[in-house]
Amino acid sequence: MQSSQLSLLDHFADHCPHLFLRCLCVWPENFDCILDQISSHLIFHSSSANHQLLVAIQFATFLFHAGHYGNVALPEDVAQWAGVSVGSVINFTNWVMVTILDEHDTFVNIPPHTLEDMERACTFTESWTCLAWRNRVFAADGSSIPLFEKPHIFGESFYDRKSRYSLNYQVYTPMHAKWNTYHS
16 A cells, blocks of 8 residues: 655645755755756656656655665655655666766866865865875765664774764765866
């Protein structure tokens, strides 16, 4: 038995945006902006007699799935939340990821290396790491990825300040090699 929670999102967007954020991990305005960007992708258009669900439903299901972890992130539980099949949850996740990856250059904007903020970021990176990393760190904000459970090896070292087990990450890429690609 399934009962969709998707109908609550309209109410949350209009009257309780913090609840929308809790469900989908984005503000309603950001959801609409990204939805506008991805809706025209060919992956959401089918020539068969079986039409896909609205892109908004697919995107909301993907965000709920991607934004939760542990027992809530199981495809079965996401399917229950969205009122769709488990296969649909898996398809929506795959399709939305394809569209987001195809829109990479739209969603990711690397500022020019000549900006004062970029110089400060490079100086900061150099002071906390080494000279070789000065122009190579794309993101060093200490973002964390929550883990489902405590790792079996060195588990306590993954316990973070938010009282959960997580991994910190940063993206390493040679920034100076991409300037001409992104800002030509």
